[in-house]
Amino acid sequence: MRRQSDHSKLFKNEQSKCVGILNGIDNEIWDPSNDKMIPFHYDSSTVEVGKQKNKNAICSKYNLDNTKPLIVFIGRLVAEKAADVLPGAIQHALDKTKLGANFFIIGAGDTSTESALNYLVQLYPGQYNTFIGYDEKIGHEAYAAADFLLMPSRVEPCGLNQLYALRYGTIPMVRDTGGLHDTVVDMGDAGGFGIKFLHASETDIVYSIERAIEVYKNKKQMKAMIQTAMQIDHSWESVIAAYKKVYQSIA
Numbered sequence: 001m002r003r004q005s006d007h008s009k010l011f012k013n014e015q016s017k018c019v020g021i022l023n024g025i026d027n028e029i030w031d032p033s034n035d036k037m038i039p040f041h042y043d044s045s046t047v048e049v050g051k052q053k054n055k056n057a058i059c060s061k062y063n064l065d066n067t068k069p070l071i072v073f074i075g076r077l078v079a080e081k082a083a084d085v086l087p088g089a090i091q092h093a094l095d096k097t098k099l100g101a102n103f104f105i106i107g108a109g110d111t112s113t114e115s116a117l118n119y120l121v122q123l124y125p126g127q128y129n130t131f132i133g134y135d136e137k138i139g140h141e142a143y144a145a146a147d148f149l150l151m152p153s154r155v156e157p158c159g160l161n162q163l164y165a166l167r168y169g170t171i172p173m174v175r176d177t178g179g180l181h182d183t184v185v186d187m188g189d190a191g192g193f194g195i196k197f198l199h200a201s202e203t204d205i206v207y208s209i210e211r212a213i214e215v216y217k218n219k220k221q222m223k224a225m226i227q228t229a230m231q232i233d234h235s236w237e238s239v240i241a242a243y244k245k246v247y248q249s250i251a
Contacts, residue, residue: 019246022182023158024239025167030143032168037140044230047169048223054145062129064102069216071101071173071209072146074139074161077109077117082152082175082200087116089152089205094124096206100213105130106142143168147222148212152200156180166193166229171215171222173208175200183234187215193228 011018028034032050033043039057042050052066059066077083090103103124105117117130131138143149149165151174158179162172166183173195174180184194195211197204215222 020182021239021242021246022179022234023160023163024236025160025163025234027167027235027237030164030167032144035140035144037137038144039141040144042144042169044169044227047226047230051144051147051169054141055147058104058141058145059102062104062131063126064104064129065126068099068127069101069147069213070104070145071148071150071212072104072106072142072170073150074106074142075151077107077113079110080153080155081107081109082154083107083109083113085152085200085202085205086150087113087120089202089209090117090128091120091123092202093206093209094127097210097213099124099127101127101209101216103128104142104146106135106138107131108133143170146170147216148173148195150205150208151175151180152197152205153177153180154200159183162194163234166232166234169226169230171195171212171225171229173197173212175204187211187221187225191228193225193232 033041035041038054040050040053055070056066064070073086075081108114114132118132120128121130143164148171149161151159151162151172153175156178162174162180162183165172171194172184174184176196176198184196185192186194186196195208197208
């Protein structure tokens with residue numbers, strides 16, 4: 001705790017010298033119109049049909065309901081990502097919303113969290129499934145198929161998953177912290193294209209899931225959010241310009 005406090009004090013004292021630059025992504029690798037790892041390609045003009053085809057494929061493969069919103073979590077099953085909260089939050093959400101959504105968890109990490117997440121498969125067949133491990137192809141397939149990406153992180157200096165999600169027209173559901181705060185605008189704000197919540201808690205996650213289900217039913221709003229998300233440029237090309245500006249100011 002002392003080290004963290006000392007770091008915070010250092011950054012505060014030297015803030016005039018600090019510059020924050022967001023992560024960038026490779027737009028050639030992460031491109032739903034030309035991604036060799038997904039079964040069906042699409043762009044912003046064909047996203048509705050394209051995502052549904054990818055959703056049909058992944059729902060068929062993992063025994064999920066393709067008529068309901070698909071919420072995915074992709075990442076390490078560790079405390080920093082608030083993965084320990086996921087089993088309780090998902091169970092509460094599925095019970096409360098009467099199976100109004102699908103959940104697909106992809107990741108590995110803490111064994112007790114893995115066990116708790118796997119246990120839910122037998123409780124909610126046809127609405128919930130897991131892939132414990134890491135598989136890049138399944139990750140790409142999930143971004144292309146999902147309607148929402150859940151990121152309840154306790155700590156997230158910047159994050160890449162939400163940037164991948166935006167590129168694939170998948171609405172990010174994120175805790176309002178770090179880089180998630182900087183890269184996602186809540187749908188309740190002007191030009192909003194995501195869902196944000198304050199705490200990495202079951203209560204906040206469940207409430208966000210309820211918001212996701214409601215906006216999914218509002219086809220006009222959902223379409224507008226997807227279109228906004230897919231137009232945002234988080235490519236390395238845009239990030240390089242920010243680095244050049246910093247270097248030029250030093251010179």
